[in-house]
Amino acid sequence: MKEFIYALEDLFIADKLLNDLQADHYYIAAYQRGYKWKSFGPNDQVPLFLTDIYEAFIVDTSEYYLQYITVKKNDEHKNWLEVIDGQQRLTTISLLFYSFATHFGFENITKNKVQYERYQNRAIFDEVIAYDKEDAEIAKLLTRHQDLYYIYHAKVCIASFLELLAADEAKSFYDYCRQKVKIIINLEDEMTAAEEIFSNLNDNKVDLTNYYLIKGLLFTKSTRPEHQKKLFNEIQEQRNRIARNWDEIDNWLHDEVQNQLFFNKYITIGNEKNIGINSLLNALKPVATDSLQNIPLLSTFIEILKLGDTSAIVDDYKLFNCYNDNLKTQAKAEAQLANIHQTSKRLKNWFSDNEIHNLIGYYIYTNGKLDEILHLGSSDLKKSLYQHLNKTLQFKGRTIKELNYTEDRPxxxxxxxxxxxxxxxxxxxxxxxxxxxxxxxxxxxxxxxxxxxxxxxxxxxxxxxxxxxxxxxxxxxxxxxxxxxxxxxxxxxxxxxxxxxxxxxxxxxxxxxxxxxxxxxxxxxxxxxxxxxxxxxxxxxxxxxxxxxxxxxxxxxxxxxxxxxxxxxxxxxxxxxxxxxxxxxxxxxxxxxxxxxxxxxxxxxxxxx
Structure with missing residues (x-):
């Protein structure tokens, strides 16, 4: 497998990636699942796709990376570049540029560059762009075809966003998306069957939990500095070091004795237990300092989304979204990783000290808040814990001998x-x-x-x-x-x-x-x-x-x-x-x-x- 980094315009215009690989367009085979990115709430995939890119544009980040896309030459049609992993991103990118063309008349660099076997070479993007939900036949069509339902609502979401842009800003944002938003292309060997690659990728995938999403976010952002280039091997070596530390922390906190001492109760986030490094990710979740609300256009966009029907939306990724909203730069992601690593070392030191072990266990079991003491050194920690102990044992108006089961049980x-x-x-x-x-x-x-x-x-x-x-x-x-x-x-x-x-x-x-x-x-x-x-x-x-x-x-x-x-x-x-x-x-x-x-x-x- 070979890896290449391309700006979005280089993925689609004729003399770049497609030309290099002697292909005409991207091909999404019938074995792929349908489009499933949601567009209804601020933390759904399509709104996040838009707001993340726009924030990078506002702060003039030199490069903004989307996730990988895996492709290979089609076995039967050598001029087709088959998409094995990344259909959701590629479809959303196409919808964005079709919408740019519709609203502002900008060049649609994705025109006819993504085709689906299940739509038998129909111009599906042109069709969806023209859909009007008020049309009774279209409404029935969207009800019957879940794939088109999600594509249609992604189109509506993108349109709502672009309508907020003034003409001059729209052109600058369009250019940023073309030239500064980048994707790493994984090119698979032609000798391997696409279905086999797809099966292997999906068999090895884990559920998209907060744990794995935050891990991916921190690993990706912390190893991609904004103002310097790094070779792929350098990035991988750095990520391997981070991964070893991450796994060590996760394994230590998966031990119930350690986890229960510091975090006491197993809570759930969505369907996830608060064990392992999840416990620490919860305790160290970043404080909002650069909220989307500080950018007027994004604030307006979020309010528009909230006006829609969000009754069915369950935010299973609230913790990930907290990290994603507040760690927009490499420096912040790197600092958060360092904080997680240093805090885990602090917890290990506390656990090994009998005095601190007993004090902190009592503190947690009497409703003390771990996030209020995580930053303390040993001396200040003991002082704080002893003060908490003393405070919990105080009562007024009676002697201890007068306390009884009926009135004083707590x-x-x-x-x-x-x-x-x-x-x-x-x-x-x-x-x-x-x-x-x-x-x-x-x-x-x-x-x-x-x-x-x-x-x-x-x-x-x-x-x-x-x-x-x-x-x-x-x-x-x-x-x-x-x-x-x-x-x-x-x-x-x-x-x-x-x-x-x-x-x-x-x-x-x-x-x-x-x-x-x-x-x-x-x-x-x-x-x-x-x-x-x-x-x-x-x-x-x-x-x-x-x-x-x-x-x-x-x-x-x-x-x-x-x-x-x-x-x-x-x-x-x-x-x-x-x-x-x-x-x-x-x-x-x-x-x-x-x-x-x-x-x-x-x-x-x-x-x-």
């Missing part, structure tokens, strides 16, 4: 997450945050943990549980808790069968289940493994989960195991009850004491950051 979710992420330790008679361990944000999120009751408000207890944990029920009645009547106590002591109403009375506790000391991070939802089981059953399941390697927050483990220790130097014991399978008022008080003490220590530490 705040308690944040506080308990902080107490688990930022574990404390004694260091030479000082209480400090222990960053020797990294909190597992990835597993934490996937397990859907939230603030729950250690001893449930409405215990889920069966007669089978009564049999399995009979000793626990017996211990309860022997301590004669106030809410048990004497008849029920005797019934349990004699190991007699109880009914459901009596079982419910046995399972319930006589304390306030919503108070601070009866709370911890547990799996939420009716389908979780822990559910609303009585404490000994819940504790057993929880310990089994830990044994199997399941993620359980450290405070939760230490609470149900009654291993909590006060971090204060020389602090008193917390006073847990001795029986591990029981959860009673003393345990609630001990857990509450630990939460209050640890929270206060953490607030004191954050005041110094």
């Amino acid at each position: 705040l308690l979710n944040v506080i308990f997450l902080a107490l688990n992420v930022f574990a404390l330790k004694n260091d030479i008679d000082n209480v400090v945050i222990d960053f020797t361990h990294r909190f597992d944000f990835h597993t934490y999120r996937n397990n859907d943990w939230s603030i729950e009751h250690i001893y449930p408000q409405h215990p889920d207890c069966s007669l089978k549980d009564y049999e399995e944990y009979y000793d626990w029920f017996l211990d309860k009645v022997e301590r004669k808790e106030e809410h048990f009547n004497e008849q029920l106590i005797e019934k349990v002591k004699q190991n007699q069968q109880v009914n459901e109403e009596e079982l419910e009375a046995l399972a319930n506790k006589g304390f306030d289940e919503h108070q601070l000391g009866n709370l911890a991070l547990l799996q939420s939802g009716n389908n979780s493994a822990l559910k609303n089981y009585i404490f000994p059953k819940k504790r057993k399941i929880l310990l089994n989960l830990i044994t199997k390697g399941a993620f359980v927050p450290q405070h939760t483990i230490n609470t149900v195991s009654k291993l909590l220790n006060n971090v204060s130097v020389g602090g008193e014991g917390l006073g847990f009850s001795q029986k591990l399978t029981e959860w009673e008022e003393a345990d609630i008080a001990a857990n509450s004491s630990w939460i209050v003490s640890t929270y206060n220590h953490l607030i004191t530490i954050l005041a110094t950051k």
